[in-house]
Amino acid sequence: MKLFWKTGEPYVLATGAALAIILVMSLALVGVVMTNGLGYFWPRSLVKYVLTDGTAALGQVTQEENNPLTGKKRLQLKVANRDLLGQDFRWIDEKDITSRSLPTDALLLERREHGNFFGFLTGVTAEGVSLTAATPFGQLQQALRVVSERMKATTTIKQQMSDLNNRAERYRLKLLKLEFKGAEKNSTAIAGLTSEREKVLADFARLNDQATTTLAEITRITAQFTDVSGTAKEISLAEIVALQQPNSMSPLAKCAAYLERVRELLLDDPRESNTEGGLFPAIFGTVMMVLLMSLFSLPFGVVAAIYLREYARDGLVTRMVRIAVNNLAGVPSIVYGVFGLGFFVYGIGGSLDSLFFAERLPTPTFGTGGILWSSLTLALLTVPVIIVATEESLASIPKGIREGSLALGATKFQTLMKILLPMATPGIMTGLILSMARAAGEVAPLMIVGVVKLAPTLPFDTNFPFFHMDRKFMHLGFHIYDVGFQSPNVEAAKPMVYVTTMLLLAIVIIASSTAIYLRNRMRSRYTTSTF
Numbered sequence: 001m002k003l004f005w006k007t008g009e010p011y012v013l014a015t016g017a018a019l020a021i022i023l024v025m026s027l028a029l030v031g032v033v034m035t036n037g038l039g040y041f042w043p044r045s046l047v048k049y050v051l052t053d054g055t056a057a058l059g060q061v062t063q064e065e066n067n068p069l070t071g072k073k074r075l076q077l078k079v080a081n082r083d084l085l086g087q088d089f090r091w092i093d094e095k096d097i098t099s100r101s102l103p104t105d106a107l108l109l110e111r112r113e114h115g116n117f118f119g120f121l122t123g124v125t126a127e128g129v130s131l132t133a134a135t136p137f138g139q140l141q142q143a144l145r146v147v148s149e150r151m152k153a154t155t156t157i158k159q160q161m162s163d164l165n166n167r168a169e170r171y172r173l174k175l176l177k178l179e180f181k182g183a184e185k186n187s188t189a190i191a192g193l194t195s196e197r198e199k200v201l202a203d204f205a206r207l208n209d210q211a212t213t214t215l216a217e218i219t220r221i222t223a224q225f226t227d228v229s230g231t232a233k234e235i236s237l238a239e240i241v242a243l244q245q246p247n248s249m250s251p252l253a254k255c256a257a258y259l260e261r262v263r264e265l266l267l268d269d270p271r272e273s274n275t276e277g278g279l280f281p282a283i284f285g286t287v288m289m290v291l292l293m294s295l296f297s298l299p300f301g302v303v304a305a306i307y308l309r310e311y312a313r314d315g316l317v318t319r320m321v322r323i324a325v326n327n328l329a330g331v332p333s334i335v336y337g338v339f340g341l342g343f344f345v346y347g348i349g350g351s352l353d354s355l356f357f358a359e360r361l362p363t364p365t366f367g368t369g370g371i372l373w374s375s376l377t378l379a380l381l382t383v384p385v386i387i388v389a390t391e392e393s394l395a396s397i398p399k400g401i402r403e404g405s406l407a408l409g410a411t412k413f414q415t416l417m418k419i420l421l422p423m424a425t426p427g428i429m430t431g432l433i434l435s436m437a438r439a440a441g442e443v444a445p446l447m448i449v450g451v452v453k454l455a456p457t458l459p460f461d462t463n464f465p466f467f468h469m470d471r472k473f474m475h476l477g478f479h480i481y482d483v484g485f486q487s488p489n490v491e492a493a494k495p496m497v498y499v500t501t502m503l504l505l506a507i508v509i510i511a512s513s514t515a516i517y518l519r520n521r522m523r524s525r526y527t528t529s530t531f
Contacts, residue, residue: 037501041265046246050097055229056229061076062078062089067093072094074092074093080116082114082115088491104245109225111239113271121140121223124222131143141243144240150214175190266278269281274493274496279476281455282478283476285475288459288473290440300383302390305389338448339377340373344373344376344449345367345369346367350364365470369449372470374446378442381438385434386435389427393424393425393430397420402415426523429522440477442477446475451475476500
């Protein structure tokens with residue numbers, strides 16, 4: 001027995017068992033997230049329940065459990081119709097149900113406000129639109145197509161208004177700068193810019209009137225519905241995002257509806273306090289922030305590691321720097337957020353405003369949170385990981401390779417650039433992978449230095465200078481926190497929490513897999529016997 005323990009096999013077995021448990025727990029977590037996230041998009045049947053008290057309920061079954069008071073089975077039903085019922089969900093005991101049915105004419109309306117609506121169509125009112133369909137449902141679909149075309153025209157007008165608004169804002173900022181430098185000596189330029197800005201604002205007002213008129217025409221196209229209890233409800237078709245008859249949909253139609261919901265999630269903007277709609281701004285902000293962080297942290301981390309390993313003399317100062325770098329990796333992220341707020345936002349950003357944007361003060365330009373300061377803050381948070389990984393990779397290269405290169409007449413810099421760095425690239429990529437994974441999931445520092453609940457514009461668009469580093473942005477991690485813990489309707493927001501978590505995991509996995517692929521290719525190219 002003593003020999004068995006001395007061989008170390010029990011420790012190997014214990015380590016393997018611990019690794020297996022961790023893998024099972026990780027896969028179980030991913031499975032739960034994917035099951036709840038992917039299942040959210042599938043069109044569920046609308047079930048009509050008739051209860052013992054004579055009332056009826058129509059909705060989608062979302063959960064089954066035993067009633068903690070009676071011990072009997074009960075169902076959680078998503079009844080929607082928040083504006084009529086005041087709630088999205090209700091519990092129904094199995095013992096109170098007298099009958100179940102799946103009415104084929106039951107409709108599911110996805111609305112821009114007040115959540116979904118479950119009910120039955122009674123009629124369509126379309127002023128100025130000729131509806132030739134024979135059935136009310138056909139007329140509703142026909143009217144929705146007309147409304148969709150007019151909404152697209154309105155969207156085009158709004159895009160033109162956005163461009164005009166950007167031009168007017170540029171003129172306003174130029175006027176501020178000229179007035180700041182001296183209104184009297186720049187009076188001619190000010191007059192010219194004022195005239196140009198007034199023309200732009202006049203065009204903006206004209207398009208705004210046109211859009212308002214079109215929207216007024218659209219809102220007059222309505223449909224009449226009743227809920228399961230017979231309560232009438234008139235809804236403007238402009239408020240309807242999607243229309244479904246889930247009880248009469250074929251499997252192919254349900255697959256098409258599922259793919260449409262996925263497209264909406266990936267490409268559309270959020271609505272309903274971020275509990276409905278898409279996540280494109282948050283996805284874009286997360287990816288852009290991680291890329292900027294990598295661009296900032298990788299060069300500084302690699303240069304610092306090269307200096308510490310190849311150029312710095314081994315002494316007290318160098319050892320203290322290494323200890324400090326190792327300790328920085330364990331500093332809580334919120335501390336980096338506070339440092340970023342004080343140093344980057346108020347320090348550097350405030351100085352930039354004073355030097356280059358003094359005419360805009362007291363309204364800050366760079367002296368407030370933005371994606372630039374968020375990326376720099378996370379770069380500071382992750383750069384110790386890259387330094388340590390790069391140092392270890394350089395240290396693993398045999399000393400004889402350095403000596404052989406120098407003996408052949410290469411300089412130390414040539415040896416570094418042509419031999420050491422290529423051979424150390426796999427280790428550098430390992431540090432980058434770890435830093436990207438950590439940065440993608442950090443939320444606490446971002447809450448201080450730039451992330452917001454809803455960003456009206458993206459940090460990148462088609463307006464000059466295209467990259468707007470001073471803008472605030474949305475982030476999937478903060479979106480999870482906001483929807484899961486700040487939403488007034490927790491049950492309705494729960495599916496979106498799973499979906500957002502799934503997307504964040506997907507982004508981390510895709511980014512890490514890409515980096516791992518590149519690392520493996522570099523490792524196979526520069527492999528040595530020591531690796």
